[in-house]
Amino acid sequence: MAGRNGRTVRDLRRGNRTAVLQRLYFDGPMSRFELAPATGLSGGSISNVVAELVADGLVEEAGTVESDGGRPRTLLRVAPASGHMIGVDVGETRVRVELFDLTLTELARTERPLERQGYDVEVIVGHIRDGIAEVLAETDITPERLLGVGVGVPGIVARTPEQGAVVHGQTIGWDAVPLESLLRSTCELPETLPYFIDNGARTLGHAEMWFGAGHGAANAVVVLFGSGVGACLVTQEVEQGRSLEWGHLTVRVRGRRCRCGALGCLDAYAGAEALLDRWREEGGRPPQGTDEETALTAMLAAAYPAEGADADPAALNVLEEAAEYLGAGLSDLINLFQPERILIGGWAGLQLGPRILPAVRRYAASYALRHPAERVSIDLGGLGPDAVTVGAAILPLADFFAAGGQRGTRGRARHDRRA
Amino acid sequence: MAGRNGRTVRDLRRGNRTAVLQRLYFDGPMSRFELAPATGLSGGSISNVVAELVADGLVEEAGTVESDGGRPRTLLRVAPASGHMIGVDVGETRVRVELFDLTLTELARTERPLERQGYDVEVIVGHIRDGIAEVLAETDITPERLLGVGVGVPGIVARTPEQGAVVHGQTIGWDAVPLESLLRSTCELPETLPYFIDNGARTLGHAEMWFGAGHGAANAVVVLFGSGVGACLVTQEVEQGRSLEWGHLTVRVRGRRCRCGALGCLDAYAGAEALLDRWREEGGRPPQGTDEETALTAMLAAAYPAEGADADPAALNVLEEAAEYLGAGLSDLINLFQPERILIGGWAGLQLGPRILPAVRRYAASYALRHPAERVSIDLGGLGPDAVTVGAAILPLADFFAAGGQRGTRGRARHDRRA
DNA sequence: GGTCTTAAATCACGCCCTAAATTAACCCAT
DNA sequence: ATGGGTTAATTTAGGGCGTGATTTAAGACC
Structure with missing residues (x-):
């Protein structure tokens, strides 16, 4: 001890x-x-x-x-040019790679779409390698100038002494994928270059905390609301942040089957995928052959049509219920962590937010304990849906600062403190 | 930052x-x-x-x-006698005060029963004052030798700059009780003596971590299962520990009404009080006029009678269901914190544990994500139901150590890092 | 008693931060 | 333009700290 x-x-x-x-x-x-x-x-x-x-x-x-x-x-x-970082977002539908200078100014970006359900590890590692090569070439920055590569992924990231970061992404079918060693052997970057692989919600959280709506707070919970839902707890010290498998909290014992296999997970009621599924079950007809984002827009339009038109009661009902489940799910986080702020980000959250936020706030307050509920604010994130890469790039930067601005003497130990 | x-x-x-x-x-x-x-x-x-x-x-x-x-x-x-600590457990049915030497050897103890539903602040503060005076007198130890007083209470403990620790115990009707300043003005102890007021589950957690079944683990979740349920996350560093209002996680949206007012809290399904309520609803007849502990023993005996006798199906059913809810509730903690161990303590937990633990383990595994579930062990605590005072006494001791064994130069700042 | 082995104490060295004293840089009034 | 007044930055003692090598202490064995 x-x-x-x-x-x-x-x-x-x-x-x-x-x-x-x-x-x-x-x-x-x-x-x-x-x-x-x-x-x-x-x-x-x-x-x-x-x-x-x-x-x-x-x-x-x-x-x-x-x-x-x-x-x-x-x-x-x-000095902005005294170091550069690469931030990678392995998202649900694409891999995005961006290159930043020390002030987090974006110098180059590139994006590669993923095929639906295409979570093939090889493909993604290839995309990351190509993406990194591309942004470096585009800006004429040599790999030696990099402070590190940050990668945001879905799922739990564990660290083993032999393989470094290992990803357990149960909902995307990744079981103990040694992403760090795969990247190390695939990307032709200096051997000493540190990789920082972390949950996407957590990287988003850092971005909101440093530059977004979390700035100035002692701590915050940041929710990544996309196809599924995740969250993280962030504090001013990067090391203290913790990613939370929020989507798989049980909000209804013996409830709906979740894609993770369990019953009654929040993810089965509140992620974009779940919303569309439920709408379908209730008779809704999302547009065929489009991506989830378009489908969700259609659902939202059906539930809240322009003046004069009739609302689709099924869509409305599903969204209303989702607000309750989200509120209950947030109440769990409020009770456990008593955060100052809750920030909702992710493409689906940003899209639905303006409509359902009041209801979510109401439900969260009713499900949470009074004291912490009175002290928390629930708002949308301030950074748009692309902030995951920024957050990923923050990881090497924060480590660089923690090392007093000395390269080489990295202490990854700090990050191994899970739980 | x-x-x-x-x-x-x-x-x-x-x-x-x-x-x-x-x-x-x-x-x-x-x-x-x-x-x-x-x-x-x-x-x-x-x-x-x-x-x-x-x-x-x-x-x-x-x-x-x-x-x-x-x-x-x-x-x-x-040197065991180079300092002493007082540990106080403000429990559901009594206030217990114990005096320890530096090695956590108990030197004296005293206990004062509380009347049913008798959470009167004045009374409790009086009990604590009298208890402290009593154990000091009994051992002839002067207050100057104390490193501090640790107090475990139910509910959320917040800290304000003016009043020190303030307790928000929604289920016991404490709303912003400035316990620290009340104790300071009531107990005739040196002004500089530090008080450490914390959630009872958290103090229990420290005790398990230092001397109980958590010893050697990098982190653990310790559950205090008594009349209600609470939990805390503990790590090797005392400061990092965090108490969790686990009992008020929502495990069933639109479920049973909890005594905190919300719907579907775990506490409404899994605490001893809830178990007895549910048994009554299902036609069970707990013994009248006895305390909860006796009633729960009776319920357990009804559900699992000695050889030959018939089991009470209502009691059996309620306990079986409680195991599922507990498992689901634990799965939330497993997913969020990925602890190495989960330890169940508290009088009800220790009593029910041997019967329901296998079912709880089974349900927890089925509700949690696979990766963290495979790595956690769920067991009973190793310290018996009286460990809350030990844990409370650990708080001043840990602070003393953190200050390098120098009195006076206390940094309470460390403890203010909530969330 | 002499020699070997191992533990603990001592000492020279380099580094670090603070506080006080200097020096640098700029303004303004005479 | 020149010398006082101000404020910022640097330099200079002064006191601490931990390391690593060296000494001293304490016992065993022959």
Whole structure:
């Protein structure tokens, strides 16, 4: 029950580099003078640490601030080009690869569609390899400049000492897929390059927390509402975040059969796939041969038609019921985690949100305990459906910061703390 | 998103004191020589740190070990009398106060029964004050020697800057009770004495983790199954533990009304109170005028009578169904947290456990996702129904260790990280 | 008693952070 | 333009810390 904490005086320096980098990153250009109270360090140490970071090329000057008598403060910022990250979103219908600079500015993106139910591992690994090669070629960035590759996937990600990240995606038929070692052997990238493979909801969560509607909160639950539903709990420290197999919480003992095999999972009532299934069962007729997104749009239009037209009672009923199930599912998270905010993202969530959010809020409040329910806000995410890649790219970046901006000395150990 | 990590070189020393203390505490008497690799420190530093701890009276020599040539190793241990803790269990039917020495050896205990439904705050605070005075008097220990008072309560514990710990116990009618400030003003203890108020399930969890069936696991979920049900997630670091309002997860949308007001909570199907209610509804006749514990024993006897007698089908049915709901409820925790172990404690759990555990395991496996379900074990706790006080006493002890064995410099901040 | 073995203490060294003292950079009034 | 006034950044003691090598302590064995 010990766990080494930072043994030598050198670790102090690493921690202080991290603190300076983070402050500079989030609170914009800043002078050394402001940095001191912000990080809790003395002016002397700030000078010292900043000099080191500038020498390393991680921090650069960014002009000075007007002074009315007295030496002007010189502003500092993290150098955007001192490192790059790749973010990959292995989604339900496509694999998207994006390349970012340190400030999470998108430099290139590429997307490869997946065939329906086409969760073939080989194909996806191929897509990722090709995608990475493409964005690197497009921007003329050498792999050596990369801080790492972040990948968001559906399902549970476990870590083994031998194979690294292993994906257990029960709903997509992935059983113990050693994605990390597959990527390592397939992509022609430097051997030391770290891969960060994590649940897609969790990467989305980081993105919302750093740049979206979660910014400023001490913690939040971010829901990825797409074909199925997932969620994650995020806090200000990236390492603390936890992905939650929310979709497979039991909301109705002996209820509907879920695609995971169990009875009464939330996923069987609330994901886009489940909604369309239920609509069909109730006599609804989604358009044939289109993708889920189009079908869901049609369902929404049927339930809430334009002025004058009649609403489809089946669609309306299914959506209303889904709101109740979502509310009940959220109440579980509210009771367990007492988050400040709940943010709903994912293409289906963003599409349905404006319609069903009030009902979801109502049901969540009625199913949850009063104290935590009073303190939580439930809203849509602020980043659009493409944020999973951003979140994936945050993983290597956060690790880079945690290492004090030193490449190579990575501690993946931090991430192994599940549960 | 920074958070200071340990700014000055002095924090290093504190961390190393913590490491040495913890190793010595858990891995028994140990020589300086063994301590070095165990803590990752050099021999020189061990000598140095140990000398300091001995000077502080926290560590003492404990004999030497035989040598076959060479200087014999002198063993060291944490001095049991260098500090004491009080653990309080505010339970459903009584308030229990116990006094422990540093090794969690019980020095004195006292118990005060509560009247049925008697959750009057004043009364309970009085019981705690009297109980503390009693155990201190009995052992002649002055309050100055206390490291702190730990209190396990039902419900959610929040922390406010002004009032300290505030308890929201919806099922016992406590709405924002500022228990910490009430205790501070009521008990005549030193002003600086820290109080650690936490959910009872969480304190039980720590006890199981340190001394019970959770020992050695990286993490575990501990269930407190009494009149109602609660749970907590515990890890090796005390600060990381989290209490979970498990009893109010929704396991059946639009299901039975729970005493918290919502529909379909697990608590409405699985706590001892709910079991007895349901038995009554199905025509069972629990003994009148007895306490819940006796009634539950009767129910169990009715469902599983001695050889030859006929089983009460109603009782049997209710218990069987409860096993399914418990299994489903556990599956939620399995999916969310992927714990290594689940331990069921609390008086009702320990009583019912031997009968229903196999069914609970079966249902949990069928409702949970395959990967985490394969990795979890579900067992009874190892500590008996009285462990809540032990766990409560662990809270000040863990804090003392985290502060490197220095009184006064407490950082309650660590505990404020909810969610 | 001398030698070997092993544990613990001591010491020189390099590093780190703080606080105080300097130096740098700029404004303004004379 | 020049010297005082201000404020920012750097430099300089001063005190701590952990490491790794070296010494000292303590016992066993011959």
